Amino acid sequence: EFRHDYKNHMICLQSMMEAKAYQQAEEYIRTITKQEIIEAKNYFSGNRTADAILSDKNESAERAGSYIRFNGCISDEINPADLCTMLSNALDNAIEACERIKSDDTLCISIDCAVIQKVQIIKVSNPNNVDSTVTIKNDKEHHGFGLYNIRKTVEMLDGQMKIPKKIPEFVLELEFPIGNHSL
Numbered sequence: 001e002f003r004h005d006y007k008n009h010m011i012c013l014q015s016m017m018e019a020k021a022y023q024q025a026e027e028y029i030r031t032i033t034k035q036e037i038i039e040a041k042n043y044f045s046g047n048r049t050a051d052a053i054l055s056d057k058n059e060s061a062e063r064a065g066s067y068i069r070f071n072g073c074i075s076d077e078i079n080p081a082d083l084c085t086m087l088s089n090a091l092d093n094a095i096e097a098c099e100r101i102k103s104d105d106t107l108c109i110s111i112d113c114a115v116i117q118k119v120q121i122i123k124v125s126n127p128n129n130v131d132s133t134v135t136i137k138n139d140k141e142h143h144g145f146g147l148y149n150i151r152k153t154v155e156m157l158d159g160q161m162k163i164p165k166k167i168p169e170f171v172l173e174l175e176f177p178i179g180n181h182s183l
Contacts, residue, residue, distance in 0.1 A: 047074040049083050057091040066098035072113035075120050075178045085153045089146035094126035120178050128170035
């Protein structure tokens with residue numbers, strides 16, 4: 001149902017934002033997501049969108065017996081929708097990988113980022129016990145799009161995605177150019 005109405009929800013939110021009705025937009029988002037908006041106070045990446053994603057996903061990671069360690073910076077010049085696609089899918093995959101691992105230890109999902117010569121570098125590493133980049137979920141029609149969407153977004157930004165390692169640690173590396181940057 002939500003997917004069907006997604007475009008209409010986005011039109012409503014855009015209208016509220018253009019009218020500077022921020023409180024109304026927040027309430028609308030809470031209504032359609034049925035959860036509180038996360039205060040992005042746990043992470044300081046240099047990008048508010050990234051901070052919000054990291055804070056939200058860390059809560060999911062903690063429920064899965066893991067945590068997110070962030071190091072570096074993420075440019076504030078990245079389109080928020082592109083960043084959301086890349087970072088959210090990468091973290092969702094990492095959290096799911098941690099959920100599959102039976103361990104008494106808290107597992108670490110590491111994110112290392114840097115901006116070097118106007119190129120954003122994002123490296124996500126997590127423990128992994130499946131030597132595949134294909135979803136292992138039964139409902140393959142509705143799952144398994146995360147890495148595809150990341151690759152598509154990175155390539156649209158004239159960048160590249162690499163997976164240099166899968167087991168026992170999955171490593172995802174993203175590199176793409178950004179505009180004039182002062183970080």
